[in-house]
Every structure is written in C-alpha cells, then in structure tokens.
Amino acid sequence: MKNTVTLTDNRNGKSYEFPILDGTLGPSVIDISNLYKDTNMFTFDRGYTSTAMCRSEITFIDGAKGELKYRGYDIDWLAKNKIFLDVIHLLLHKKLPNQVELSEFRTRLKMRSFINEKMMSLFSAFPDRAHPMAVLQACVANLSAYYKRDMNFDDPVEYMELAERLVAKMPTLAAFYHRYTMGYPFIYPDLDRGFTENFLYMMRSFPHSHVNISPIEVKALDTVLMLHADHEQNASTTTVRTVGSTHSHPYSCVSAGIGALWGHAHGGANEGVIKQLEEIGSVDNVDKYIKKAKDKNDPFRLMGFGHRVYKNYDPRAKVLKSLRDELIDEIGIDSNLIKIANKIEKIVSEDDYFISRNLYPNVDFNSGLILKALKIPTAMFAVMFVIGRVPGWMAQWMELKEQDTIKIVRPRQLYVGPSSQNKDENLEKSNIEFSSSKDR
Numbered sequence: 001m002k003n004t005v006t007l008t009d010n011r012n013g014k015s016y017e018f019p020i021l022d023g024t025l026g027p028s029v030i031d032i033s034n035l036y037k038d039t040n041m042f043t044f045d046r047g048y049t050s051t052a053m054c055r056s057e058i059t060f061i062d063g064a065k066g067e068l069k070y071r072g073y074d075i076d077w078l079a080k081n082k083i084f085l086d087v088i089h090l091l092l093h094k095k096l097p098n099q100v101e102l103s104e105f106r107t108r109l110k111m112r113s114f115i116n117e118k119m120m121s122l123f124s125a126f127p128d129r130a131h132p133m134a135v136l137q138a139c140v141a142n143l144s145a146y147y148k149r150d151m152n153f154d155d156p157v158e159y160m161e162l163a164e165r166l167v168a169k170m171p172t173l174a175a176f177y178h179r180y181t182m183g184y185p186f187i188y189p190d191l192d193r194g195f196t197e198n199f200l201y202m203m204r205s206f207p208h209s210h211v212n213i214s215p216i217e218v219k220a221l222d223t224v225l226m227l228h229a230d231h232e233q234n235a236s237t238t239t240v241r242t243v244g245s246t247h248s249h250p251y252s253c254v255s256a257g258i259g260a261l262w263g264h265a266h267g268g269a270n271e272g273v274i275k276q277l278e279e280i281g282s283v284d285n286v287d288k289y290i291k292k293a294k295d296k297n298d299p300f301r302l303m304g305f306g307h308r309v310y311k312n313y314d315p316r317a318k319v320l321k322s323l324r325d326e327l328i329d330e331i332g333i334d335s336n337l338i339k340i341a342n343k344i345e346k347i348v349s350e351d352d353y354f355i356s357r358n359l360y361p362n363v364d365f366n367s368g369l370i371l372k373a374l375k376i377p378t379a380m381f382a383v384m385f386v387i388g389r390v391p392g393w394m395a396q397w398m399e400l401k402e403q404d405t406i407k408i409v410r411p412r413q414l415y416v417g418p419s420s421q422n423k424d425e426n427l428e429k430s431n432i433e434f435s436s437s438k439d440r
C-alpha cells in the first residue's frame with residue numbers, strides 16, 4: 001500500500017499524488033510542498049486549522065483526549081514530581097536534569113538574572129500607566145542590543161547562552177517594571193532564593209525588611225509557570241518561528257512573540273477572565289452572560305473557555321483547578337469569584353451550545369484566580385504567561401536553528417481584489433509635486 005493520497009481535479013480529471021508523513025504521535029500529515037508546482041493551486045486554510053508548519057520534538061497535544069506532553073513527559077506527572085526549573089532544563093537541554101545538573105543550571109540562571117544597569121533608564125521612558133506587556137516587549141528587544149555585538153547566534157553553545165540569559169532575566173524585567181510603576185525601590189535578585197521564589201521576592205520585598213513568602217505560594221506560582229512553558233505551534237510560538245525564519249535576532253523573535261501573546265484571544269485571556277468574573281460580580285448575573293456568550297450577534301465570549309486544539313478539558317486547567325481548590329484555605333482566594341467561576345463551569349458543562357462546540361475551560365480559566373490570590377496585579381497576568389512561555393519559545397527557536405534548511409515563512413493568498421483599474425480614463429493624472437524647494 002503506497003503511503004500517499006491522490007488529489008483529483010474534477011474540472012479536468014487530472015490526478016496528483018502527495019506523500020503521507022507519519023509522526024511518532026498524533027495525526028499524519030500530507031506533504032503538499034509540491035502542490036503549487038504540480039497543480040498551480042494553493043491550499044486555503046484560515047487560521048491554519050488543518051496545517052502543520054514544521055516538524056517538532058518538543059511538545060505534543062492530544063486535543064481529543066486532553067493530553068499534553070513536554071518531550072514525552074505527561075504534564076500531570078511533571079506537575080506532581082518536578083519543578084519549573086526541571087521543565088526549563090528539559091525544554092532547552094532536551095533532558096530532565098539530575099541533581100548536579102539542576103544545581104549547576106540554577107546557579108547559571110541566578111548569575112544571569114541581573115540586567116545591565118544601563119537598561120534601568122529604559123523604564124523611565126514609559127508613562128506610569130503603560131501596559132506591562134508593552135514594556136516587556138520593548139525591554140526584550142532592547143536586550144538584543146546588549147547581547148548581539150559579541151554573540152554568534154549561529155553557534156549552538158552561544159545561542160544556548162542567549163536562551164538561558166533571557167529565561168533568567170524575564171522575571172527581573174517584569175518585577176522591576178512593577179516596582180517602577182509603584183514608585184518602589186528596585187529589589188535585585190537574591191542569590192540565596194530559588195528561581196520562582198525570587199520573582200515573588202523582587203515583587204514584594206522592601207530594603208532591610210522581612211518579606212513574607214509561603215512555600216505554598218512558591219509551589220502555586222511554580223506550577224502555573226510550568227503549565228505555560230510550551231504548547232506546540234500556538235499563535236505566539238508561530239510568531240517566534242516566523243520571525244526566526246528570517247534569521248532575525250532571537251530576542252527580536254521573542255519580542256514579537258510577546259506582542260502576539262498579548263491579545264485577549266491568546267495570552268491576554270487570563271486577565272480577561274478576572275475582569276469578566278469581576279464584571280459579572282454575582283452568581284445571580286451568570287445566566288445573563290451565558291446568554292450573551294451564546295448570542296451569535298454578540299461578540300462577547302466567555303474568557304477562559306474554548307481552544308483551537310483541545311476539544312476536551314485542557315489538562316492544564318485540570319491541574320490548576322485542583323491547585324486552586326488546594327489554595328482556597330491556604331492563601332484565601334476570592335470566594336465570590338470562585339462561586340461565579342464554578343457556576344459558569346457547571347452551566348457550560350451542561351449546555352448544548354458549549355457541548356456541541358467542545359468548549360471546555362482552558363489554561364486561563366483558573367490561572368487568573370491563582371495569580372490574583374498571589375497578589376500579582378491583574379495587568380501583569382499576561383506577563384506571568386510570558387515568564388512561563390519563554391523557555392518554550394527559546395526551545396522552538398533553537399529547534400528551528402538546528403533544522404538543516406530554515407525555510408523563510410511566506411504563505412500565499414486567495415486574491416479577491418480588482419483585476420485591473422488603471423485603464424479607467426476618468427481618473428485625473430495626479431499632479432505630483434516633484435518640484436524642488438528652489439522652484440517654489
């Protein structure tokens with residue numbers, strides 16, 4: 001049996017054969033690289049719903065079963081047995097670290113968690129009310145000015161260093177901007193604290209004073225970050241790969257990824273969930289909003305529900321829901337918002353509109369409640385998504401670099417515009433001013 005598919009053009013009876021490529025898991029793909037050359041036609045696939053853009057060994061999602069694996073490890077197992085630092089090492093270095101490797105990795109990231117002091121003036125270029133994602137996008141692009149001149153990012157050793165530097169600095173950039181907007185003194189990373197704890201330390205501490213950070217809070221944030229670490233070719237990762245395909249600087253690729261993640265349909269949804277729950281305000285109002293979500297003429301959508309790939313419960317949402325319930329007593333999650341969230345989830349699970357469209361809670365539905373309980377400002381929720389996702393973005397960028405021939409991303413289109421208009425004699429010839437200033 002030939003591992004091919006045959007396409008027949010019924011307009012002229014011509015047939016074309018295309019190879020089927022099998023992966024280790026998930027759907028096979030039809031390799032249509034020669035489709036345009038053979039048929040003089042393109043495919044049309046809005047939002048690339050049915051299109052695989054690359055080969056990857058990093059993350060696998062089974063949307064039907066609601067499963068997620070980082071380099072073959074189930075997310076549930078990682079969340080129970082490992083910390084975010086293990087997962088960062090797994091994504092960047094392709095293996096879970098042993099104790100020695102983890103200790104050396106932790107030290108390298110700590111030593112790289114500081115930012116060049118010249119960058120501090122960048123914060124004052126922003127108005128106080130600037131959205132943190134706008135600032136973070138600019139800061140990451142700015143980093144390319146510091147680590148471009150002497151870095152050869154075609155050398156795997158050097159681009160791994162770039163990757164570790166960016167992972168290490170992201171929490172510091174995020175915390176520093178928060179301190180700047182609040183008018184607080186900057187708190188530098190504390191080399192005696194772990195990766196995740198250090199972020200809460202930089203956000204909460206004040207000079208010469210004790211800071212209260214409980215182990216359960218560190219575990220909660222660590223789990224949230226781990227669950228966001230990578231997720232196949234989502235919109236922001238596709239953006240990082242697209243910019244990477246032009247051989248741009250990795251930090252400009254990540255800066256573009258931050259811009260993509262900011263949108264409320266993507267990484268901005270966790271902020272949208274909290275704003276929506278607060279707008280609903282009471283369980284008595286839930287039915288009104290459910291009705292809006294189902295109304296075809298109303299652009300309103302339930303934030304934190306639905307997913308392009310998961311047509312089952314997002315496994316990350318499951319982990320976060322049990323973590324949320326574990327935290328309720330420990331760190332006091334807003335019980336009114338929990339009641340509203342629980343009522344929404346119950347209605348959605350029983351209503352045919354949502355069931356027929358496979359709309360389940362996604363990662364953002366509970367992450368916002370946990371981040372709010374950790375006293376992270378709502379405007380910084382997407383920033384937390386960035387801190388979690390940077391290891392995935394850099395792993396995907398390195399995988400692109402390791403693939404022998406980087407093909408620049410350049411999709412085609414179905415042109416539906418005017419075929420020709422310059423024959424229209426009625427159009428006056430524009431009297432373009434080419435005159436130089438001395439003629440005037």
Ligand code: SDX
Pocket residue numbers: 047228230231233234235264265266267269293294300301302303304305306307308309357359362363364
């Ligand atoms: C993330 O891709 C990733 O992996 C992303 C992510 C990651 O880790 O990188 O998982 C992170 O972005 C999670 C998603 C966060 N976004 C939200 O929670 C925003 C709300 N959700 C939606 O906007 C929507 O569900 C998307 C964007 C997530 C998915 O959109 P799709 O796959 O393009 O689906 P669609 O818009 O074609 O919707 C299919 C149907 C439509 O109804 P019909 O036209 O069939 O009648 O479902 C409806 C939609 O109107 N629908 C919703 C809905 N989501 C889809 N109706 C109400 N509320 C919703 N949330």
